[in-house]
Amino acid sequence: MTPAEPTPDQLRPDLLPLRGRVAVVTGVSRRAGIGYAIARRLAALGAGLFLHQYAPHDRDQPWGADPAGPGGPEAVLAGVAAAQAGTRAAPKSMELDLAAPDAPGQLIEAATDTYGHLDILICNHARSGGDGPLGTLTAAMLDTHWAVNTRSAILLAQAFAAQHDGRPGGRIVFMISGQDLGPMTDEVAYAASKGALASITRTLADRLAGQAITLNAVNPGPVDTGYAPPEVHETVRRRFPAQRWAAPDDPARLIAWLVTDEAAWITGQVINSEGGFRR
Numbered sequence: 001m002t003p004a005e006p007t008p009d010q011l012r013p014d015l016l017p018l019r020g021r022v023a024v025v026t027g028v029s030r031r032a033g034i035g036y037a038i039a040r041r042l043a044a045l046g047a048g049l050f051l052h053q054y055a056p057h058d059r060d061q062p063w064g065a066d067p068a069g070p071g072g073p074e075a076v077l078a079g080v081a082a083a084q085a086g087t088r089a090a091p092k093s094m095e096l097d098l099a100a101p102d103a104p105g106q107l108i109e110a111a112t113d114t115y116g117h118l119d120i121l122i123c124n125h126a127r128s129g130g131d132g133p134l135g136t137l138t139a140a141m142l143d144t145h146w147a148v149n150t151r152s153a154i155l156l157a158q159a160f161a162a163q164h165d166g167r168p169g170g171r172i173v174f175m176i177s178g179q180d181l182g183p184m185t186d187e188v189a190y191a192a193s194k195g196a197l198a199s200i201t202r203t204l205a206d207r208l209a210g211q212a213i214t215l216n217a218v219n220p221g222p223v224d225t226g227y228a229p230p231e232v233h234e235t236v237r238r239r240f241p242a243q244r245w246a247a248p249d250d251p252a253r254l255i256a257w258l259v260t261d262e263a264a265w266i267t268g269q270v271i272n273s274e275g276g277f278r279r
Contacts, residue, residue, distance in 0.1 A: 026051075049084075050110070073095075122175075145190055171214055215267060
């Protein structure tokens, strides 16, 4: 049956559309990262937050992790808490290596035990680095990227769905990359693992539709999270019509909208948020 025409009150935006809902956001270890921007957006819309962190991955990368102590994980939590609307409890967090087969289930179980029920899952985490072009790959390189970028995201979605009771507002968002829009010559393992997520999006969305859960994948395009050296940063900047990289909050705004009721009719989609990036 076709829904009734919205009333004028229903047409007006709700300032706290995620009030009463709880979100798990993975990969929230750095204030320069996309996960941090997503968490702050969801907090500002009224959601309770359970954040996944894994600083050891960042410490192994050229960009490094946020400093330990007050400038590190505590600052991430404080920044999300500062954006929180209403009287929600302070955000909770858990450090976990999602490469472990049982880690996705542990994360969802811990978040469910904390809040009683979960409404939103944002799989923002990713394995970066330790990659290469064809001719340099090893089984270990491929397996590590698969375990973190693909296997853990699917297992997180499965565990999330198992605890979801079918109430309206169930949302899952996968984070992918531009692997289907152009070559990623030096990142074969990464591109393969993210491409698998994009390919499975429609299949998982179909399976979850009966539980009132939507599932979409978002490609944020090149985002300035501090990883690009100066010469790469300048080359990429010139390829944007706006002559700037995306900021972490650019994809965060899209993702925050996708998990509200405004996006209830969108599922099984791979959405590119690239600001017109020219390859």
